[in-house]
Amino acid sequence: MSDLQAFRQQTRDWLEENCPPSMREPVKGGESMCWGGRNFTFESKEQQQWMERMGAKGWTAPDWPTEYGGGGLNKAEHKILREEMSRLNARSPLDSFGIWMIGPALLKFGSEALKQQHLPPIVRGEIRWCQGYSEPGAGSDLAGLQSKGEDRGDHFIANGQKVWTSYGDKADWMFCLLRTDSEAKKQMGISLVLFDMLTPGVTPKPIKLISGSSPFCETFLDDVRVEKDQVVGEVNQGWTIAKYLLTHEREMIGGMGMTDAGAETLSQTAVRVMGVEQGRMNNPILRAEVAKWEIDGACFGLTAERVTDEVKAGSGVGATSAMLKYYGTELNKRRFETLLKIQGSDGMVWDGEAANNGWLPRTWLRTKGNSIEGGTSEVQLNVIAKNILGLG
Amino acid sequence: MALVLNEEQQMLKESAEGFLAEFAPLGELRKQRDAGSQTGYADNLWRQMADMGWAAILVPEEYGGLEFGHVGMGQIVEQTGRTLTASPLFATAVLGVTAINTAGSEAQKTELLGAIASGEITTALAVDEKIHHAPTQISMTADKQGGGYVLNGAKRFVADGSKADKLIVAARTAGEAGNMNGISLFVVDRTASGVEVERTEMTDTRNYANISFNNVEVAEAALLGEEGKGFKALNATLDAGNIYLAAELLGIAQETFDVTLQYLKERKQFGVLIGSFQALQHRAAHWWSEVELCKSVVLKALQAMDEGDKKSSALASIAKAKLCEVAELATNEAIQMHGGIGMTDEYDIGFFIKRARSAQIMFGDNSYHTDRFALLSGY
Numbered sequence: 001m002s003d004l005q006a007f008r009q010q011t012r013d014w015l016e017e018n019c020p021p022s023m024r025e026p027v028k029g030g031e032s033m034c035w036g037g038r039n040f041t042f043e044s045k046e047q048q049q050w051m052e053r054m055g056a057k058g059w060t061a062p063d064w065p066t067e068y069g070g071g072g073l074n075k076a077e078h079k080i081l082r083e084e085m086s087r088l089n090a091r092s093p094l095d096s097f098g099i100w101m102i103g104p105a106l107l108k109f110g111s112e113a114l115k116q117q118h119l120p121p122i123v124r125g126e127i128r129w130c131q132g133y134s135e136p137g138a139g140s141d142l143a144g145l146q147s148k149g150e151d152r153g154d155h156f157i158a159n160g161q162k163v164w165t166s167y168g169d170k171a172d173w174m175f176c177l178l179r180t181d182s183e184a185k186k187q188m189g190i191s192l193v194l195f196d197m198l199t200p201g202v203t204p205k206p207i208k209l210i211s212g213s214s215p216f217c218e219t220f221l222d223d224v225r226v227e228k229d230q231v232v233g234e235v236n237q238g239w240t241i242a243k244y245l246l247t248h249e250r251e252m253i254g255g256m257g258m259t260d261a262g263a264e265t266l267s268q269t270a271v272r273v274m275g276v277e278q279g280r281m282n283n284p285i286l287r288a289e290v291a292k293w294e295i296d297g298a299c300f301g302l303t304a305e306r307v308t309d310e311v312k313a314g315s316g317v318g319a320t321s322a323m324l325k326y327y328g329t330e331l332n333k334r335r336f337e338t339l340l341k342i343q344g345s346d347g348m349v350w351d352g353e354a355a356n357n358g359w360l361p362r363t364w365l366r367t368k369g370n371s372i373e374g375g376t377s378e379v380q381l382n383v384i385a386k387n388i389l390g391l392g
Numbered sequence: 393m394a395l396v397l398n399e400e401q402q403m404l405k406e407s408a409e410g411f412l413a414e415f416a417p418l419g420e421l422r423k424q425r426d427a428g429s430q431t432g433y434a435d436n437l438w439r440q441m442a443d444m445g446w447a448a449i450l451v452p453e454e455y456g457g458l459e460f461g462h463v464g465m466g467q468i469v470e471q472t473g474r475t476l477t478a479s480p481l482f483a484t485a486v487l488g489v490t491a492i493n494t495a496g497s498e499a500q501k502t503e504l505l506g507a508i509a510s511g512e513i514t515t516a517l518a519v520d521e522k523i524h525h526a527p528t529q530i531s532m533t534a535d536k537q538g539g540g541y542v543l544n545g546a547k548r549f550v551a552d553g554s555k556a557d558k559l560i561v562a563a564r565t566a567g568e569a570g571n572m573n574g575i576s577l578f579v580v581d582r583t584a585s586g587v588e589v590e591r592t593e594m595t596d597t598r599n600y601a602n603i604s605f606n607n608v609e610v611a612e613a614a615l616l617g618e619e620g621k622g623f624k625a626l627n628a629t630l631d632a633g634n635i636y637l638a639a640e641l642l643g644i645a646q647e648t649f650d651v652t653l654q655y656l657k658e659r660k661q662f663g664v665l666i667g668s669f670q671a672l673q674h675r676a677a678h679w680w681s682e683v684e685l686c687k688s689v690v691l692k693a694l695q696a697m698d699e700g701d702k703k704s705s706a707l708a709s710i711a712k713a714k715l716c717e718v719a720e721l722a723t724n725e726a727i728q729m730h731g732g733i734g735m736t737d738e739y740d741i742g743f744f745i746k747r748a749r750s751a752q753i754m755f756g757d758n759s760y761h762t763d764r765f766a767l768l769s770g771y
Contacts, residue, residue, distance in 0.1 A: 385673035
């Protein structure tokens with residue numbers, strides 16, 4: 001038996017033994033995802049067990065080095081783990097901005113001390129992170145951010161306001177962009193710093209969205225003390241790391257692309273609701289809309305696949321994350337517009353058990369943010385035009 | 393299979409690019425048109441292509457072919473979209489080979505595929521009878537008489553129909569228009585008695601014909617496949633045809649994009665390059681994104697044919713529908729972004745929009761394939 005075959009067998013046995021039955025059922029929307037952290041309320045005992053068992057093995061961050069608590073798996077092993085998990089329909093044990101964003105940035109740019117301090121608790125799901133990037137006056141023009149970090153020798157005193165902090169009211173630590181040199185050119189005077197959300201002067205306030213939910217906060221910073229040893233990379237060199245993280249975020253949003261719409265495809269919903277006569281769905285205009293969406297959806301899925309294959313083969317052109325983000329989010333918005341047409345007046349029901357607590361209108365409204373967050377569609381088109389097409 | 397070209401396929405793509413740029417650039421099409429060419433392509437060009445083995449790429453080795461596969465052939469056809477090269481590659485080396493290889497008897501394959509592979513004969517596929525593609529609606533008849541069949545009816549929009557040596561004709565031996573059963577395929581000499589070929593002058597200046605069959609007598613050996621059961625092979629041939637048309641349209645979408653992008657970087661108005669205007673940048677970036685989607689679906693569809701994937705019918709319709717949409721976007725944007733010069737005959741962009749629309753319409757346009765995709769998906 002080859003090493004990889006042995007690894008597969010061990011992995012399969014371990015998962016069979018350790019993945020609790022209820023963690024082999026699909027997640028029911030964002031509510032039942034496991035985010036971890038100091039204040040997290042687990043959906044069940046089993047959810048907590050699953051996170052802790054996987055965290056102890058480092059398999060919540062399978063490809064991170066073992067010295068920082070990660071799984072230390074190579075690409076082939078990581079793939080096997082993914083395959084074996086999906087064989088069991090195992091849920092992701094831990095979803096976190098620590099794993100998706102600040103962790104990779106620390107691995108690439110962080111000091112040894114920062115890695116030792118922050119990575120292991122991320123892997124174990126003990127600390128939940130949030131991102132302090134956008135500000136009321138700095139959205140698409142992120143580099144125009146104004147929150148200041150005033151140099152006080154061994155620390156900074158931070159003042160300002162952040163906005164669109166995902167789950168800011170539930171997070172334990174923030175990675176945050178501050179202007180630490182107001183004399184320097186826009187992109188040059190920015191630092192990426194880390195601080196505990198319990199630090200005096202940090203006040204997150206949830207923002208209610210048109211969808212009725214409040215996944216984002218505005219976060220006020222009033223004389224917040226930030227230690228200098230919590231600067232990632234060099235002081236005033238944070239923009240490079242910020243851009244790296246933005247690319248990462250773009251890939252995440254573009255890759256997830258499609259909001260989970262349950263078990264049905266668009267055409268299955270359409271057929272169930274509209275009915276079929278003589279082989280064709282009723283309402284020819286809607287039928288064409290559904291078919292055109294499914295054609296574009298198939299082409300987009302194949303493109304995500306091709307981009308991944310090209311990267312593996314070393315022939316990728318790169319910089320395609322902007323295209324995937326742009327196209328994926330626009331497609332997702334289109335899908336929900338079509339779903340809404342299919343559901344007619346039912347699609348407007350905001351509450352009540354019968355209407356799945358207004359899942360459709362709320363999710364439809366939430367998708368409007370897909371082409372804004374992580375860089376608007378227009379910003380993605382700018383990136384494509386400038387970086388790929390060379391249009392100045 | 394990973395959605396990337398392997399080394400051999402990549403090499404073939406590059407060699408096709410080099411060959412077509414040297415021997416069959418767009419200027420050749422202009423020459424053919426200006427000279428009022430009746431054949432639509434240059435015989436010596438086809439000779440050269442056949443010498444390089446392009447006619448043999450899809451032919452199995454046992455019948456004298458290279459059996460190099462659809463992904464490879466797709467790269468060549470895509471390049472012919474960039475240069476708008478007219479040749480029998482599509483009608484003969486793709487459609488003819490696929491129909492004969494799918495439906496033909498051992499004897500027919502040995503005789504016909506070998507002759508195609510060596511470039512000796514060309515073929516044309518005669519399917520449509522009305523102005524819109526509708527392969528189940530065939531009403532042309534083939535009546536069994538004596539030891540053979542008598543064909544009566546009329547076909548239109550037959551690519552290479554005025555020049556091909558052999559016509560592959562879909563006719564009805566039973567049933568009526570609308571039935572899939574009862575359709576049979578025949579190989580008929582273009583010069584057979586009773587075959588009346590009318591060459592049509594078309595917008596893309598290629599070689600099409602309307603063909604009537606008036607009591608054309610053919611031997612039983614002319615039947616390609618089983619009597620009455622020809623639809624399956626016809627369908628497979630049309631799927632292949634549509635995937636290759638999508639590949640050609642991909643070449644057109646890419647070439648018009650490249651030429652237009654270059655123009656955006658050269659043309660000045662208001663004292664600046666027009667490529668500095670965000671209104672044009674965003675349209676160009678959207679167009680580029682659409683082309684990226686097209687590359688993926690065309691490659692996937694070609695791979696599916698090589699793998700004998702059952703989903704290749706749905707993929708053929710997905711690819712053709714998507715490429716019709718994007719080729720339309722590409723050729724329209726190309727003219728608009730070029731402004732007045734894009735309207736002139738002297739400039740090449742016009743050739744692309746003319747060819748694109750013909751290729752879109754052939755074997756079903758966007759609406760046809762969107763409808764077909766939905767039907768294949770159960771709605």
